[in-house]
Amino acid sequence: MDGDDEDMVFYGTRIQAEDDVSSRKKKSVAEAAGQLRTLPSWKQEVRDEEGRRRFHGAFTGGYSAGYYNSVGSKEGWTPSTFTSSRKNRAELKQQSIANFLDEDEKTEMEDRSLGTSMQFDTFGFTAVELAKKQADKEHQQRPSAIPGPVPDEMVAPVTESIGVKLLLKMGWRRGRSIKESQTTSLYDKRREARKAFLALAPDAKEQTGGPDLEDEDVADGHTINVDQSTKTTPVYVLNPKQDLHGLGYDPYKHAPEFREKKRLRVSDNNEKGRRKPLSFQDSLFGFKSGRVAPGFGIGALEELDVEDVDVYAPGYDFEETYQIEDIEDPSGPGPGNVKMLDNKQHGILLGFKAASVADYQLERFNPPLIPKDFTLHHKFSAPLEIGYKVCEVPPPEVPPPEDNNLKVLIEGVATLVARCGILFEDLSREKNRSNPLFAFLSGGNGHEFYKRKLWEERQKHNDKTKQQSDSKVSQSAQKMTAESRGRILGEKPLERSSRDLTPPIPSVSSADTANLQFDLSNTFTQPASQSQLPEVAKPFLHDPAKQERFEQFLKEKYRGGLRVIDAGEASKMSEAARARERLEFESTAEVIAKGNSGKESKTPSLLLADVLASSGLQFTASIEKSKGTNDGVQPEANMYPRREEYQWRPSPLLCKRFDLIDPFMGKPPPAPRPRNKMESFMFMPDSSKSAKVGESLNMDKDLLFTDQPSKERAMEPTEDLIEVAEVENVERPVDLYKAIFSDDSDEEGESTNPSQVDDPERKIEAANTTLSRLIAGDFLESLGKELGLEVPPDLPYSESKASVPNAQKQSSDAKGERDGLQPCGQSSNSAAVGGISADNESSHDVKEVDRQKNSELLPANATIKKDGGESEKPKKDGTSKRVYQHGTSSSSEGDSSRKHRRHIQRSRSIVNETSSSSDDYEDRHRSRSKKKDKGSSRDGGSRSGSKHHRRHKHKHKRKESPSGSRHGSERERKERREAKKEGHKYSARG
Amino acid sequence: MSGERERLPSTEVNVLKGHEGAVLAARFNGNGEYCLSCGKDRTIRLWNPHRGIHIKTYKSHGREVRDVHVTQDNSKLCSCGGDRQVFYWDVATGKVIRKFRGHDSEVNSVKFNEYSTVVVSAGYDQSLRAWDCRSHSTEPIQIINTFSDSVMSVSLTKTEIIAGSVDGTVRTFDIRMGRETSDQLGQPVNCISLSNDGNCLLASCLDSTLRLLDRGTGELLQEYKGHTCKSFKMDCCLTNSDAHVIGGSEDGYIYFWDLVDASVVSKFRAHSSVVTSVSYHPKDSCMVTASVDGTIRVWKS
Structure with missing residues (x-):
C-alpha cells in the first residue's frame, strides 16, 4: 500500500470508509441530541448531515458556528430599518416614543395605558374566548365524541354578542333588518285604513270574505318585510353561473353600466314586457347628467358643466323619470335568483308551511247604527261661542264703585276671568267666600260693575283671539258695515247711510266702540x-x-x-x-x-x-x-334708449392695427371714470393740481435722466427751487419727497410708458401732495431756524426773489466771492487773509451747506452722489476741490437764506462761467435772474462740472481778459490763488 | 339688388345637413360664395350653399362653437365658443394657427377687423378683447370691460367696435375719437347688426323685439315685434338694400319686417326648432338660416 501510495498520484479526497462515516454521523447525532442542548448557544457548532463542521474560509468567519458567530439572526446583520437613501430620500419615518423604549419599558408603558378590560365585551369576542376555555375544560373532563385531538378551528363554540341576544329576544330574526318595525307599522297603518274602508262599506264585506282579505294583507306585509330585509342586511344568494367566463372573472368590473345592460337583456329574454328596456346610451351617460346634447359627449377628462346641458332640448323628458323609477339597487339580487326570492315571497319561513286553516281570526264589529233623523251637518262650537258673546245683550253701563281699590280689584278679576274662563270665577268665588272684598262675585257690592267689566273684557279677548287665529276679516268687522264703523270712530255719517242703518246700530254699542277703538289704536297706528x-x-x-x-x-x-x-x-x-x-x-x-x-x-x-x-x-x-x-x-315715461358718452382710450397698438391715428397720442392717460360718487368727491379738488404735478414731474424726470441737465440742476439748485415755487407750491415737496423716498428706476418706467395702470398711483400722489406740502413747509422752516435764518412764507419768498435789485445782488456777489476766497486761502496754507472768525465761519458753513445740499439738491439724486463723491474723496484734481470749497464757503455770509442760496448758485456759476466769456456771463446771469428761464440755465450748464473745473484750471491764465472792475479784482485774486494752488500741487507732486 | 321692390328670399334651395346637434351660427363669407357654420358638435363646417356641398370640417374646439368669422380674403378663420378660447385658423389647411386664451368664460362672438389684423371677441365674462393676429403675443391688445353683463355680440366698422350686452347696452367704441358711446336699451341685447349704409344699428333684444337705432344720435327709430326671442341667442340682419329686417324666431319661423313701418311683410316656417342664425348674402337675394334642429337652409327668391 505504501509503495503504491508513493507511485500513484492522487487527486481529490479519498472516499472514506463506511464505518468511518457512520461513526462520525453517530457522533454528530449524539452531539445534536445531548450536547447542543446543554452547551451555551455561543459554544454550539453547526454541522451538516455528515457531521462535518462547515468551513467558510478565512475571510468569512472560519468554521461556521451557526449565526452565533455573526449576529443573532439567520439573515445576518441586515438592519431592518435600513433603506437606501438614494432611492427614497426624504422618507420620514413617523417616530414615536415606542421606538426608543426597551422591551421592559414598553411593557411598563402598556401597564399604564388604558385598555378594555376582559369584562367589556362589545362584539362577543371575549365571550367566545371564555366559551372556548370552558369547552376545553369540559373536553378534558369527559372523553370527546371524536377520537383524537380535534383542531380548535373546527369546533369553535359559538356565542353571540349581547346585542344580538337582545335583538333575538325582542323578536328579531337573522337576515332581517332592524328597521322592520317601521315597515310593520306602515303595514299596520295600511291594514287599519283598509279595515276602516271595509267598515264603511258593509256590503263589500258581505261579499268578500274577511279572511281572504286578511290573507292578502298578511302576504303583502311579508313581502314587504322580505324586500326590506334583503335590502338592509346581506343575504347570501347563490348566483348560478350562467356565463362562460372563468371563475371569479367579472367582465363588468370596471363598467357596471354594461352589467346592467346585460342583465336587462337576459331578463328581457326571460320575461318579456316585464320591464321596458333602458336605452344603452342613457345607462351609459345617465348617471352624469340628464340633459346632455345628443350625439356627442364631452371628453373623458372633462367634467360636465352647466353649459353642457342641452339648452335646446325640449323641456320635459319623461324617459328620465321613468328610468329612475325602474332602476334597482345594483347590489340587489340578479335575475337568476328571482325564483328563489319568489319562494320567499310567500312570507313563510323555510321549513314551514302555511296552515290551511288559520286559528286566528280577527273579530269584526258592525259599525254603529246612524239614527234616521241624523243630518249630515256639523256645527262648530267655537264660533258659536263668539257669536253668542257678540250678540249677547250687554249689561247696562254702570258707574264704577267709589272704592278705588275695589274698582281695581274688579277690573283685575274680570280680565283674568275673561282670559281663563268662567272656571276661574267659580274658583275665586269659592276661595274668597269669606272675604268681603270679593262680595261682588256673588252679587254683592259692585256686582253690576263686575258684570259689565267682565263683558267688556270678554269682548276684547275674543277679538284678540280672532286676530291671532289669522282670520284677517274679523267677525265683528264682517258684521259691521262701513257706516257703523264710521259711527264708532266718530265720523259723521252721510245722510243716507244713517237713515238706512237703524237696525244694526244697537248691536254696535258703546262697548263695541271701546273695543274697536282699542283695537284700532293697537293695530293701525303705523299705517295711519x-x-x-x-x-x-x-x-x-x-x-x-x-x-x-x-x-x-x-x-x-x-x-x-x-x-x-x-x-x-x-x-x-x-x-x-x-x-x-x-x-x-x-x-x-x-x-x-x-x-x-x-x-x-x-x-x-x-x-x-x-x-x-x-x-x-x-x-x-x-x-x-x-x-x-x-x-x-317718449311721453310714456320710457327712458330708453338713453345715450351716454365716455372717454375711452384705445390702446396704441389697436389704433395701429386699425390703421388709425391714436387720438391720445402723446397725451397723458385720462383720468379714469370715477367708480362712485365718493371717489370723485375725494379726488376732485386735487385732480387739476395733480395733473399739473404729473406733468411737471415728468418734465423734472426728463431733466433728471438726460445726463447733463441733471448736472446743471445740481449746480443751480436755488434756481430750480425758485422756479418750482413759482410754478406750483406743491411741487417742491413732492419733488423732494419723491427723490428721497422713491426709487428712480421705477419712476422712469412709469413715466416712459404712462398707462392707465398709473392712474391710481397718480391719484394717491395728488392726495399726498397736499400732505407733503405741509410737512415740507415745516421741514424747510425748521431748517431755516437751524441756520438761524428766517423763512418767509412761500409766496413772498418767490416775490422777494424776483424783486432783489441787481446792484445789490452784484455787491453781495462780490462780497461773497471775497469771503469765499478766504477759506480757500486758509486751506492752501497761504498767508492768512481772513481772521479766525472767518475760519470758524467757513468750516461751519461747509457743514451747513452740506446739509443744504442734502436737503435741496437731493432731487437730482445722481448728481448729489457725484457731488458727495467729489467733496468727500480726495480728488486728484486738487483745484476742483478748491473751487468747490470756494463755492460753498462763499455762502458764509448773507442775511437771508434766499441770498445765501443765491450766493451758492452765483458763485458756482461764476466758476462755471469763467471758462466762457465773462461778458456773456454777466448778461446771462442777469437774464436768468430775471426770467428764471429753465432753458437758458440749462444750456449754461451743459457741460459737466468736473470738466468745467479742469478746463477752468487750464484755461484760466489764457482766458484772462480785462472786463468789469469787479471781475478784474476777482480774477486777480483767483489767479493768485490758482497759482498758489498750482504751486502747492506741484510741490505735492514733487 | 336695388330694384323697385326687393324680392325676399323665401324659397328653399338647399338644406345643408351634417352638423350633429344644434347649429349655432351660419355666416356667408365676404363675397357670398361660401358659407360657414358652427355648432354644438364642436365643429366648424365650410359649405358651398349654392350647390349644397359640404367642403370642409374644422375640428379642434373642445366645446361648442358659438361664432365664426372669415377674413375678407378668405384665408383665415376665427372662431370661438364654450372652451373660452378664440381660435385662429388657416382656411386651406384647416389647422389652428393660434389660440387666444384669456377670456374667463365662454366667448359669444368674434369678428375680424377690416384688415384682418385684429380679432375682437365678446365674452360671457363681460369683456371685449382685441387680439393681435400679426404679432405672436398671446396677450390681448386691449380689454374693454365696461360692460356689466355678458357681451353677446360684436361688430366692427373701420373705426369702431360695437358690442351689445345683456346689461341692455349697445356700446360703441370709436377708436378714432377715443370715445365710448353707450346706448341704454333697457333690455338684454342679443345680437347687433349694422345696416349696410352704416347709419343704423339693429339690436335684437330679449323682450322679443328688434330695435333699430340711429347710430349718430342714439335715437330709437323703430321696433319690430311679432317673433319670439326670449331665451336664445338669435341673429338678426338687414337685407342688402336695407329695406327689410330679418329675424328668426324661437318657433322656427323667419320674419321679414318692413324697415320703415315695421309691419311684418312675410313670415314662414323655416325650421322645426329655434332659428339661431340668419345671414344675408352680401350681394344677392339669398339667405342662410341655421337652427337647433341641426340643419342649415339656403333661401333664395
Whole structure:
C-alpha cells in the first residue's frame, strides 16, 4: 500500500470508509441530541448531515458556528430599518416614543395605558374566548365524541354578542333588518285604513270574505318585510353561473353600466314586457347628467358643466323619470335568483308551511247604527261661542264703585276671568267666600260693575283671539258695515247711510266702540299715515310712474322687514338713479309725515314743494332731470334708449392695427371714470393740481435722466427751487419727497410708458401732495431756524426773489466771492487773509451747506452722489476741490437764506462761467435772474462740472481778459490763488 | 339688388345637413360664395350653399362653437365658443394657427377687423378683447370691460367696435375719437347688426323685439315685434338694400319686417326648432338660416 501510495498520484479526497462515516454521523447525532442542548448557544457548532463542521474560509468567519458567530439572526446583520437613501430620500419615518423604549419599558408603558378590560365585551369576542376555555375544560373532563385531538378551528363554540341576544329576544330574526318595525307599522297603518274602508262599506264585506282579505294583507306585509330585509342586511344568494367566463372573472368590473345592460337583456329574454328596456346610451351617460346634447359627449377628462346641458332640448323628458323609477339597487339580487326570492315571497319561513286553516281570526264589529233623523251637518262650537258673546245683550253701563281699590280689584278679576274662563270665577268665588272684598262675585257690592267689566273684557279677548287665529276679516268687522264703523270712530255719517242703518246700530254699542277703538289704536297706528296719504299728497303727479313707485316705496317703508327688489320700472333704472330717487322719496315721505303731525294749515303738497325747494338742489335737480329725459324721448315715461358718452382710450397698438391715428397720442392717460360718487368727491379738488404735478414731474424726470441737465440742476439748485415755487407750491415737496423716498428706476418706467395702470398711483400722489406740502413747509422752516435764518412764507419768498435789485445782488456777489476766497486761502496754507472768525465761519458753513445740499439738491439724486463723491474723496484734481470749497464757503455770509442760496448758485456759476466769456456771463446771469428761464440755465450748464473745473484750471491764465472792475479784482485774486494752488500741487507732486 | 321692390328670399334651395346637434351660427363669407357654420358638435363646417356641398370640417374646439368669422380674403378663420378660447385658423389647411386664451368664460362672438389684423371677441365674462393676429403675443391688445353683463355680440366698422350686452347696452367704441358711446336699451341685447349704409344699428333684444337705432344720435327709430326671442341667442340682419329686417324666431319661423313701418311683410316656417342664425348674402337675394334642429337652409327668391 505504501509503495503504491508513493507511485500513484492522487487527486481529490479519498472516499472514506463506511464505518468511518457512520461513526462520525453517530457522533454528530449524539452531539445534536445531548450536547447542543446543554452547551451555551455561543459554544454550539453547526454541522451538516455528515457531521462535518462547515468551513467558510478565512475571510468569512472560519468554521461556521451557526449565526452565533455573526449576529443573532439567520439573515445576518441586515438592519431592518435600513433603506437606501438614494432611492427614497426624504422618507420620514413617523417616530414615536415606542421606538426608543426597551422591551421592559414598553411593557411598563402598556401597564399604564388604558385598555378594555376582559369584562367589556362589545362584539362577543371575549365571550367566545371564555366559551372556548370552558369547552376545553369540559373536553378534558369527559372523553370527546371524536377520537383524537380535534383542531380548535373546527369546533369553535359559538356565542353571540349581547346585542344580538337582545335583538333575538325582542323578536328579531337573522337576515332581517332592524328597521322592520317601521315597515310593520306602515303595514299596520295600511291594514287599519283598509279595515276602516271595509267598515264603511258593509256590503263589500258581505261579499268578500274577511279572511281572504286578511290573507292578502298578511302576504303583502311579508313581502314587504322580505324586500326590506334583503335590502338592509346581506343575504347570501347563490348566483348560478350562467356565463362562460372563468371563475371569479367579472367582465363588468370596471363598467357596471354594461352589467346592467346585460342583465336587462337576459331578463328581457326571460320575461318579456316585464320591464321596458333602458336605452344603452342613457345607462351609459345617465348617471352624469340628464340633459346632455345628443350625439356627442364631452371628453373623458372633462367634467360636465352647466353649459353642457342641452339648452335646446325640449323641456320635459319623461324617459328620465321613468328610468329612475325602474332602476334597482345594483347590489340587489340578479335575475337568476328571482325564483328563489319568489319562494320567499310567500312570507313563510323555510321549513314551514302555511296552515290551511288559520286559528286566528280577527273579530269584526258592525259599525254603529246612524239614527234616521241624523243630518249630515256639523256645527262648530267655537264660533258659536263668539257669536253668542257678540250678540249677547250687554249689561247696562254702570258707574264704577267709589272704592278705588275695589274698582281695581274688579277690573283685575274680570280680565283674568275673561282670559281663563268662567272656571276661574267659580274658583275665586269659592276661595274668597269669606272675604268681603270679593262680595261682588256673588252679587254683592259692585256686582253690576263686575258684570259689565267682565263683558267688556270678554269682548276684547275674543277679538284678540280672532286676530291671532289669522282670520284677517274679523267677525265683528264682517258684521259691521262701513257706516257703523264710521259711527264708532266718530265720523259723521252721510245722510243716507244713517237713515238706512237703524237696525244694526244697537248691536254696535258703546262697548263695541271701546273695543274697536282699542283695537284700532293697537293695530293701525303705523299705517295711519299711509292710509292718509292718498288724500294728502301726490307729490309726483306730473310723473305717474314715479308716483306709483313712490307709493310702493311708502308701502314698503311701513311694512318693514326685508324689502323685495323693486320690480318693474324701477329695475330698469340705473343704480345711481334709483338711489337718488330713493333719497327723494324718503325726504318727501318725511315731509308728508311732518305735515300730518303738525296739522298745519298749509296743504301738504304745498309744504312739500317748499321743503323740496329748501332741502337742497339735489332733489329738485333730479326731478327736473328725470322730467327732462322723460319728455325728451317718449311721453310714456320710457327712458330708453338713453345715450351716454365716455372717454375711452384705445390702446396704441389697436389704433395701429386699425390703421388709425391714436387720438391720445402723446397725451397723458385720462383720468379714469370715477367708480362712485365718493371717489370723485375725494379726488376732485386735487385732480387739476395733480395733473399739473404729473406733468411737471415728468418734465423734472426728463431733466433728471438726460445726463447733463441733471448736472446743471445740481449746480443751480436755488434756481430750480425758485422756479418750482413759482410754478406750483406743491411741487417742491413732492419733488423732494419723491427723490428721497422713491426709487428712480421705477419712476422712469412709469413715466416712459404712462398707462392707465398709473392712474391710481397718480391719484394717491395728488392726495399726498397736499400732505407733503405741509410737512415740507415745516421741514424747510425748521431748517431755516437751524441756520438761524428766517423763512418767509412761500409766496413772498418767490416775490422777494424776483424783486432783489441787481446792484445789490452784484455787491453781495462780490462780497461773497471775497469771503469765499478766504477759506480757500486758509486751506492752501497761504498767508492768512481772513481772521479766525472767518475760519470758524467757513468750516461751519461747509457743514451747513452740506446739509443744504442734502436737503435741496437731493432731487437730482445722481448728481448729489457725484457731488458727495467729489467733496468727500480726495480728488486728484486738487483745484476742483478748491473751487468747490470756494463755492460753498462763499455762502458764509448773507442775511437771508434766499441770498445765501443765491450766493451758492452765483458763485458756482461764476466758476462755471469763467471758462466762457465773462461778458456773456454777466448778461446771462442777469437774464436768468430775471426770467428764471429753465432753458437758458440749462444750456449754461451743459457741460459737466468736473470738466468745467479742469478746463477752468487750464484755461484760466489764457482766458484772462480785462472786463468789469469787479471781475478784474476777482480774477486777480483767483489767479493768485490758482497759482498758489498750482504751486502747492506741484510741490505735492514733487 | 336695388330694384323697385326687393324680392325676399323665401324659397328653399338647399338644406345643408351634417352638423350633429344644434347649429349655432351660419355666416356667408365676404363675397357670398361660401358659407360657414358652427355648432354644438364642436365643429366648424365650410359649405358651398349654392350647390349644397359640404367642403370642409374644422375640428379642434373642445366645446361648442358659438361664432365664426372669415377674413375678407378668405384665408383665415376665427372662431370661438364654450372652451373660452378664440381660435385662429388657416382656411386651406384647416389647422389652428393660434389660440387666444384669456377670456374667463365662454366667448359669444368674434369678428375680424377690416384688415384682418385684429380679432375682437365678446365674452360671457363681460369683456371685449382685441387680439393681435400679426404679432405672436398671446396677450390681448386691449380689454374693454365696461360692460356689466355678458357681451353677446360684436361688430366692427373701420373705426369702431360695437358690442351689445345683456346689461341692455349697445356700446360703441370709436377708436378714432377715443370715445365710448353707450346706448341704454333697457333690455338684454342679443345680437347687433349694422345696416349696410352704416347709419343704423339693429339690436335684437330679449323682450322679443328688434330695435333699430340711429347710430349718430342714439335715437330709437323703430321696433319690430311679432317673433319670439326670449331665451336664445338669435341673429338678426338687414337685407342688402336695407329695406327689410330679418329675424328668426324661437318657433322656427323667419320674419321679414318692413324697415320703415315695421309691419311684418312675410313670415314662414323655416325650421322645426329655434332659428339661431340668419345671414344675408352680401350681394344677392339669398339667405342662410341655421337652427337647433341641426340643419342649415339656403333661401333664395
